[in-house]
Structure formats: C-alpha cells, structure tokens
C-alpha cells in the first residue's frame with residue numbers, strides 16, 4: 100500500500116537526497132496527478148536529464164525541477180490532494196518515498212540552497228499555502244482535504260511565481276538560444292577546421308608539386324647544359340655594322356632582322372630580290388657591345404669548367420670584326436694644351452722601374468697590331484690576331500684539375516683588292532689574307548662534307564684553328580657584314596659561308612680534366628723524365644761543347660722539347676691544347692741554325708732574371724703525354740690566367756723576309772730581333788716573340804707564301820669555293836692560281852712539286868689514311884723518330 104504521509108510524520112528536515120529526489124520527482128508527481136485528474140497540471144516540464152540534454156550527474160537546474168513540484172503543489176492546492184492508487188504511483192516508477200519527499204518539500208517555508216555548486220539556490224518566495232493541518236491520514240485510498248485558508252495568498256504568490264517563471268523561462272530561452280548558437284558556432288568551427296585541414300592538405304600537395312616541378316626543371320636544366328656542352332657544333336652569330344659617321348648614303352642591304360634570321364636585299368633580274376640567312380643569333384647595327392658580350396658570357400665562362408673555347412670573328416674588311424673582338428678600335432685622341440703640350444688622354448700609363456720594363460713595354464707596343472689604310476677601311480687590320488687565355492682550376496674537394504683555354508681570333512678581313520686598291524705590300528698582305536681565309540673555306544668545306552682528310556695545314560690560320568674547328572672545343576664564329584649596298588657581293592658570300600659553317604658538325608665538347616691521382620702520377624713521371632732529361636742534357640753538353648751553355652739551359656727549361664719538337668714542327672706551332680709558351684723555346688732547340696746563331700743569347704741570364712714560367716713540371720708533364728693523351732693531356736697551365744697575344748700573319752708579314760729559302764730563320768731576323776731581345780726581353784716576352792718565330796717555322800710546308808705570291812685575290816677568292824663545289828669553281832676557270840694550288844696541295848703532293856714546292860712539304864693524305872697519323876717530312880728540318888702525331892683530320 101502506498102500512502103501519503105501526514106505532516107506530522109514528515110521529517111523535520113529532509114535529507115539532501117530526499118530533497119533532490121523530491122525535485123526530480125516533480126515530473127512524476129505531475130504525471131501521476133494528471134493521470135488521476137487529467138489536466139490538473141497544465142504544464143509539465145520535461146527533465147533535461149531525462150530528455151538527455153543534461154548528462155546524468157551534471158549540475159541540475161533547480162528551476163526545471165522545481166517548476167514541476169510547484170505545478171504539482173498548485174494543482175493539489177486547487178483540486179485537493181487526490182487519492183492515489185498504488186498503481187498510479189507505481190506507474191510513475193517511484194515509491195511512496197518520492198511522494199513523501201515531495202510533500203516534505205512543501206513543509207519548508209523557504210527553499211534552501213543545497214548542493215555544492217549553488218545551482219540549487221532558490222530564494223524561495225514560494226511557500227506552499229497548504230496547511231499541514233489540512234492533511235488527513237487515510238488508510239486504503241487516503242484522501243486529503245483541502246484547506247480553505249490561504250487561497251488568496253496563494254493566488255498572489257502564484258502570480259509572483261508566474262512572473263518569476265516567465266523570467267526564468269526567458270532566461271532559459273536565452274540559455275537555449277545561446278546553447279543553439281554555441282552549437283552552431285561549434286558546427287561552424289568544425290566546418291572551418293575541416294576547411295582548414297583541407298587547405299593544409301592542398302598546400303602540402305601544391306608544395307609537393309612545386310618540388311617535383313622544381314626537380315624536373317633542374318633536371319631539364321642539367322640536361323640542357325649537358326647537351327649544350329656536348330653539342331660541340333659551331334655556333335654562328337652574325338653582326339651588322341652600323342653606317343659609319345661621315346657616310347652619306349645610308350641605304351642598307353639589310354632588309355630585316357628577326358630571331359636569328361637576317362634578310363638581305365639582293366639585286367636580281369627583276370630589280371630587287373631577297374635572301375634570308377639563318378644563324379644562331381643576329382645582332383643588328385644598333386646592338387651594343389654589352390649586349391653582344393652578355394650573350395657570349397656563358398661560353399666564355401665555360402673555360403673555367405675546363406672547356407676549350409674559340410671565338411673567331413670573320414667578315415669582309417671593315418665590317419667590324421675588330422670592333423666586336425676588342426670592344427672599340429678607338430683612335431686615340433691627341434690633345435694639345437698650352438701648358439702641358441701634347442697629351443693622349445686614353446693612352447695607358449704604366450709605371451716602370453728598369454730599362455727592361457721600358458723595353459718590354461716598347462716591345463708590347465711594337466707587337467700591337469699594325470693597321471693599314473685601304474680604300475675599304477682606313478684602319479684595316481693587316482693580320483689575323485689571336486688572343487689566348489689559359490685557365491687552370493683545381494677542385495678543392497676532389498683534387499681534380501680542370502684546364503681550359505680560350506682563343507679569341509680576330510681574322511683579317513677578306514677583301515677584293517680591286518676595291519681596296521691595295522698595291523705593293525698591301526696587295527701582298529691582301530693576297531696572304533685572302534689565301535688563308537680561302538684555306539679556311541677549304542677546311543670548312545671538308546668538314547661539312549665529312550671528308551676524311553681535312554686540309555688544316557694549308558695555312559697557318561687553319562693550323563691555328565684546327566682544334567677549334569675539328570676538336571672538342573666549343574666554337575663560335577662571329578660573322579660580320581657591312582650594310583653598304585656596294586658591299587652586297589661580299590655580304591652575300593660571307594653569309595653563305597657562315598651558313599655553311601653552321602652546318603658543320605663537330606665532336607662533342609669535352610672537359611679537360613685530370614683526376615687527382617692521375618695528376619699525381621703524371622707529376623711523378625714528369626719529374627722522373629725531367630731528371631733523365633737533365634742527365635741527357637748534361638752529357639750532351641760535354642759532347643756538343645760550343646752550344647752547351649744553351650743546351651743545358653734549354654734542357655733545364657724543358658726536356659719536353661727534345662721529344663716533342665719535331666711533332667710540333669710538323670703539326671703546327673700550337674694545337675689549341677698546347678701551352679703556347681712551349682713553342683718558342685721548342686723552336687730554338689729544333690733549329691740548328693738558330694742554335695748556332697743564338698749562342699750569344701744568354702739564356703741563363705734570362706732564366707735567372709725572370710721567374711720561371713711556366714713551371715718546369717708543367718712542361719715535363721707534356722713530355723709524358725703521348726699522342727693519345729693529346730686531348731686530356733693538354734699540358735700544364737699555371738695557376739693564374741695568362742694572356743698571350745699573337746699576330747699570326749702579322750708576324751709573318753713583319754718578319755716575312757726572315758724565312759729563308761731553306762726554311763731557317765734568316766740572319767737578319769736574329770740580328771734584328773733575337774740578339775736584341777736576348778739582352779732585354781724577359782722570358783715571357785721572349786716566349787711571345789718566339790712563338791711568332793715558331794709559327795713561321797711551322798709553316799715551312801705552308802703554302803701561304805707561295806699562294807700569296809701567286810694569288811690574285813680576285814672576288815672569287817672571296818666567294819669561297821666551299822659555297823660551290825670545287826669542281827664547278829675550277830671548271831668555271833675562276834679559281835685563282837693560288838686557290839688551285841691550295842686545293843691541290845691538300846690533295847696531291849705531286850701537284851705541289853709541279854708548282855715548285857717540294858713535295859715533301861705537303862701533307863700526305865694517303866699516308867694519313869693508312870695509319871691515321873700525320874707523317875710528314877719537312878725538308879727543312881731533320882725529323883726525329885718520334886715526330887708522329889695526330890693528324891688534323893677529324894675523327
């Protein structure tokens with residue numbers, strides 16, 4: 100049986116648990132009451148705990164519970180305490196204890212603050228108006244009678260409570276709204292977090308893509324450089340000179356320049372035609388020097404990577420070759436000042452401290468290029484000029500040695516002698532120049548046709564360029580043209596030639612690199628050979644007597660001379676991979692006449708007074724290199740940049756008369772130059788000088804001289820045979836005598852004999868083909884057994 104306890108039975112003060120239970124049970128009571136008397140409690144607040152909004156055990160909202168209790172009490176007040184069936188209470192799932200607890204609540208005049216966190220706090224103004232006296236104890240269906248008393252009071256209280264309730268409700272709504280807002284912002288936050296995560300992921304992916312692309316780019320770049328390095332083929336640039344100041348007619352033959360294509364206006368039957376030429380690059384008349392240099396900078400820089408580089412300027416006389424190669428070919432201004440007299444503002448001022456310094460400077464000035472006025476160029480270079488820079492670097496980590504050298508070749512201009520109005524010496528020069536340029540054409544033609552034999556030896560120029568044209572160097576030909584209409588013939592032939600050059604395929608450019616260990620071994624061998632050679636030199640000294648002083652000195656200088664000299668005589672003064680300084684010394688030894696003539700030269704003095712340059716080891720190392728090492732064993736360069744300037748033809752021209760018929764240097768030469776130089780020249784200037792000497796000796800079999808004498812330098816010399824087949828040229832009968840000679844000389848020693856040249860001075864292609872090496876027996880020199888050396892033929 101379930102009963103309702105009478106007030107007297109109520110505990111004086113319910114326990115906290117009872118209190119909570121009472122509060123919790125408010126909803127049950129309301130439900131039970133409503134069941135007994137439907138509609139008694141109009142509003143039953145669902146417990147937030149029961150509805151799951153507040154997790155069990157969390158602080159409870161007193162209002163929510165209390166509201167139910169209050170509603171129950173109000174309802175009881177109004178309808179009277181009903182009689183509960185036990186089952187009713189049971190239905191509520193709670194025992195009578197609950198009911199007791201609830202009833203216990205009303206016995207308090209004020210609600211108390213209970214609980215630890217204060218959420219229970221309720222400043223109770225609700226005071227149940229039910230008098231405890233009005234409760235009647237019932238037995239089976241215990242009924243409680245309603246008290247008559249404090250209805251009015253209760254109504255007032257109820258109003259107050261209602262007010263409170265509305266406030267509380269608002270607060271609850273506010274809280275609810277906040278809660279909803281919180282939920283919303285929570286969702287937003289989560290959404291943003293997800294977005295952020297996604298972005299992060301995207302960024303990571305992008306980063307990865309960038310990295311991959313970067314790596315790809317680097318790879319491509321590397322490949323490009325690799326391929327560029329290996330390309331090896333000649334690059335051809337073209338430059339158009341602007342009209343010169345003073346020229347009145349500015350009608351240019353150049354129609355258009357665009358992306359490496361230059362279009363020239365050419366006269367044709369119909370009046371005007373056009374012809375386009377393709378090059379790697381074309382610089383117009385307005386191109387500045389800086390622009391040109393910027394383009395060539397990587398090529399120049401590759402010398403530091405151990406490549407051999409050759410840049411040669413080609414073109415008609417006056418077309419701007421020297422301008423490109425030297426920056427300006429400036430006329431020094433001479434100023435007259437009343438106080439200081441004459442002055443040359445642009446001239447260099449060099450400090451000197453000895454007579455030698457002065458002589459050396461004079462020598463340098465003397466060696467500066469001679470120019471001569473022609474009708475086509477009032478300061479025409481009458482020689483080819485070659486500036487060589489040797490560079491050696493060592494990889495500090497691996498110890499590998501990289502060697503590179505760069506040749507800057509400013510060719511003398513080709514010219515039509517009728518136009519240049521050259522006569523006398525000028526004419527000879529012109530013939531000489533045209534002849535060697537023509538030989539260059541032959542070489543290019545042979546290379547383009549992939550001929551087995553390439554006639555490098557037909558001129559000094561082609562000998563000089565041999566390794567750059569056929570070897571593993573990087574070669575840039577810088578072709579120049581004049582814009583004037585009256586130069587159209589030369590312009591077209593020049594461009595045709597250049598285009599032909601562009602088709603030449605060279606071997607892949609190679610780095611001159613020695614591993615540290617190889618280098619060490621080479622040094623050892625070189626040192627041993629040096630000792631050996633020194634011994635031999637000493638013994639020779641005792642035998643040869645008179646020339647002993649010189650020989651001893653020379654052998655100290657370089658034992659390499661003895662074994663290499665003949666090879667150098669035969670194959671040319673300096674391959675591009677040979678240190679140029681070897682050559683001068685070499686020739687001194689190789690020529691007996693010279694030896695006799697130079698006994699008065701005090702080499703000891705030169706050697707003592709001058710720093711040894713290059714180091715003996717370097718020279719000795721060359722000695723250790725046989726022919727097969729030629730590409731890699733390029734000789735030892737000093738650990739600094741060394742600059743040599745050599746005027747190839749100039750030397751020949753200047754000293755043209757000192758090459759006697761028998762191929763030895765003329766007396767006059769020794770007297771005029773060497774003996775003087777022995778007194779005053781430092782080793783370096785001496786070497787420079789002797790290089791020119793070497794050059795002429797090397798050309799002992801050179802047909803230049805003969806050609807120069809026989810060439811008529813007609814226009815056909817300028818419209819080189821490489822543009823047309825030789826057969827055609829010859830058949831046309833336009834071939835100059837000199838040209839025919841050159842062509843034949845390259846092919847038939849017999850032909851040379853016919854023309855008065857000793858057959859043995861000409862290269863022998865048939866022998867080359869047999870063994871792939873050059874066997875040439877110069878008539879003017881004894882040929883040591885070891886003179887064999889690689890031919891100029893490209894392999």
Ligand SMILES: Nc1ncnc2c1ncn2[C@@H]1O[C@H](COP(=O)(O)OP(=O)(O)OP(=O)(O)O)[C@@H](O)[C@H]1O
Nearest residue numbers: 340341416417418419420421422476479480511512
């Ligand atoms: N790009 C240029 N801008 C201005 N002036 C130039 C340019 N190129 C050449 N010149 C001028 O043209 C003239 C001839 O040039 P340069 O002497 O360099 O020709 P070249 O081809 O070397 O002749 P040669 O073969 O006869 O020696 C010079 O006065 C030079 O200053």
